[in-house]
Amino acid sequence: MVRFEHVTKQYGKDVPAVEDITFNVAKGEFVSVVGHSGAGKSTLLKLLIAEDKPSSGSVFLDDIDVNNIDPSELPKLRRKVGAIFQDFRLLPDRNSWENVAFALEVSGVSGKDIKEIVSQVLKLVGLEDKAKKFPRQLSGGEKQRVAIARALVHHPDVIVADEPTGNLDPVTSWDIIRLLARINEIGGTSIILATHDREIVNALERRVITLDHGKLVRDEIKGRYVI
Amino acid sequence: MLTFFRIIRTGFLSFWRNRWLSLATVLILIVSLSILTSLVMVSVVTNTVVADIRAKVDVSAYFLPETSEEDILKIKEDLAQYPNIAQVQYISREEALIKFRQLHANNAVILQSLDEIGDNPLEASLNIKASEASAYKAIAGFLESKYSDLLDKVNYRETASLINRLFSITETIKRVGLAASAVLLFIAFLVTFNTVRLAIFSMRDEISVMRLVGASNFFIRGPFLVEGILGGLFASVITFALFFGLTYFLSPSVSNFLSGLDLFKYYYSNALQIFALQLGVGIAVGTFSSTIAIRRYLKI
Numbered sequence: 001m002v003r004f005e006h007v008t009k010q011y012g013k014d015v016p017a018v019e020d021i022t023f024n025v026a027k028g029e030f031v032s033v034v035g036h037s038g039a040g041k042s043t044l045l046k047l048l049i050a051e052d053k054p055s056s057g058s059v060f061l062d063d064i065d066v067n068n069i070d071p072s073e074l075p076k077l078r079r080k081v082g083a084i085f086q087d088f089r090l091l092p093d094r095n096s097w098e099n100v101a102f103a104l105e106v107s108g109v110s111g112k113d114i115k116e117i118v119s120q121v122l123k124l125v126g127l128e129d130k131a132k133k134f135p136r137q138l139s140g141g142e143k144q145r146v147a148i149a150r151a152l153v154h155h156p157d158v159i160v161a162d163e164p165t166g167n168l169d170p171v172t173s174w175d176i177i178r179l180l181a182r183i184n185e186i187g188g189t190s191i192i193l194a195t196h197d198r199e200i201v202n203a204l205e206r207r208v209i210t211l212d213h214g215k216l217v218r219d220e221i222k223g224r225y226v227i
Numbered sequence: 228m229l230t231f232f233r234i235i236r237t238g239f240l241s242f243w244r245n246r247w248l249s250l251a252t253v254l255i256l257i258v259s260l261s262i263l264t265s266l267v268m269v270s271v272v273t274n275t276v277v278a279d280i281r282a283k284v285d286v287s288a289y290f291l292p293e294t295s296e297e298d299i300l301k302i303k304e305d306l307a308q309y310p311n312i313a314q315v316q317y318i319s320r321e322e323a324l325i326k327f328r329q330l331h332a333n334n335a336v337i338l339q340s341l342d343e344i345g346d347n348p349l350e351a352s353l354n355i356k357a358s359e360a361s362a363y364k365a366i367a368g369f370l371e372s373k374y375s376d377l378l379d380k381v382n383y384r385e386t387a388s389l390i391n392r393l394f395s396i397t398e399t400i401k402r403v404g405l406a407a408s409a410v411l412l413f414i415a416f417l418v419t420f421n422t423v424r425l426a427i428f429s430m431r432d433e434i435s436v437m438r439l440v441g442a443s444n445f446f447i448r449g450p451f452l453v454e455g456i457l458g459g460l461f462a463s464v465i466t467f468a469l470f471f472g473l474t475y476f477l478s479p480s481v482s483n484f485l486s487g488l489d490l491f492k493y494y495y496s497n498a499l500q501i502f503a504l505q506l507g508v509g510i511a512v513g514t515f516s517s518t519i520a521i522r523r524y525l526k527i
Binding site: 049051071072075076077078079083089090091093102103105106107108110150154 | 229230233237241244432433435436437438439440441442443444446
């Protein structure tokens with residue numbers, strides 16, 4: 001479903017951020033991508049959501065070459081991928097409900113459907129009572145839940161999470177990871193989780209891809225955080 | 228259609244939510260539009276002044292006393308065929324005398340000496356008004372070459388320098404006014420552009436989120452365009468109202484200074500054109516600067 005083929009990304013003349021990366025993620029898989037800061041985790045995810053283009057190699061999503069499609073098709077592609085980040089990236093001038101609804105508005109979903117879908121996903125992430133709150137009125141964990149709800153509305157094939165727990169305390173972090181695991185289990189949505197949280201990775205006992213200095217050094221089905 | 232409606236609503240919403248930046252944009256636009264409108268008004272005033280002065284300029288051709296009235300009237304008809312002639316008036320010797328006496332009614336010495344001469348010493352003349360100040364030279368030349376045997380003198384030679392000076396002054400006023408308005412409008416555009424760019428820059432995170440959740444470029448750009456249009460709309464309405472009041476209160480003093488010029492009446496009777504100009508320029512500047520300012524944030 002997600003396929004990286006000999007992907008290299010080099011910024012300027014520096015050492016490549018990622019170099020010759022090849023791996024697959026099947027439908028319904030939960031993959032952790034681990035490595036030190038600067039190992040290339042974020043670069044990898046950016047390439048998948050077409051926020052950046054690889055210097056060489058290709059990234060495929062459902063057999064579509066992500067970096068080689070018509071720019072007008074790009075918005076549609078992005079709707080197939082839900083993305084969540086360490087810094088949440090919510091719109092500060094919209095409340096939780098509007099933040100989630102926005103992702104549907106841009107794709108032309110009718111008002112009635114928006115109401116239904118947004119209520120559903122807010123309930124799923126456990127925020128139905130915080131719908132009218134603005135991001136500044138929410139805790140870090142709640143903000144990340146809104147972001148997850150927003151990532152879910154398009155029923156994405158895959159959710160990419162770039163250090164989603166980076167700004168959260170351990171307890172809240174676990175809530176978020178459990179939520180992602182549940183989404184993975186009930187919806188069959190693939191999850192690609194970039195993290196350097198050793199405890200979380202070890203406790204998950206799922207597939208782990210380890211990056212070191214931009215190179216893929218380990219890919220294990222039931223992996224552990226080993227570096 | 229649904230998307231279109233949402234874009235407009237989003238535009239209105241963000242115009243309101245960023246009301247301080249919107250206010251700044253509107254204020255800058257008001258200043259720009261005021262400059263533009265002032266230039267229009269100034270050009271109306273200068274045109275009136277210039278027309279006023281031009282109407283007072285004329286050329287008189289004086290004929291030798293023995294020239295018959297018939298000949299002079301023939302010349303008058305001949306002149307009427309000549310290009311750029313606005314009006315030709317015949318003043319007979321008798322009329323000239325009556326005017327002269329009226330003019331000097333309070334001067335006993337002149338009247339007395341006139342009586343002593345007994346005969347009418349004044350000459351018949353043709354008073355010529357041209358539609359263009361630049362035409363006087365040619366008219367004077369035409370008369371002097373064709374009717375030199377009947378003419379005593381053409382007083383163009385005496386007023387020539389005055390006419391030329393007036394001519395060059397009005398041309399300079401027009402040219403400087405045009406250049407000044409072009410420069411000021413360009414500055415206004417730059418300032419507006421910068422304000423809008425600042426507004427968009429402050430929203431770059433929002434723009435990146437919009438792209439992230441799969442908003443098309445059209446959907447991202449749309450609300451900014453709506454905001455630009457709204458800014459232009461508000462600015463033009465306010466500027467229009469501002470000048471409505473301004474001309475109303477200033478008009479009496481301007482009329483005192485320049486008789487026959489009613490600025491308020493001019494504004495009032497040309498209200499539609501003036502508002503269309505303000506609205507057009509306001510919306511154009513708002514939209515154009517939004518479009519350019521957002522372009523760089525829409526690249527992949």
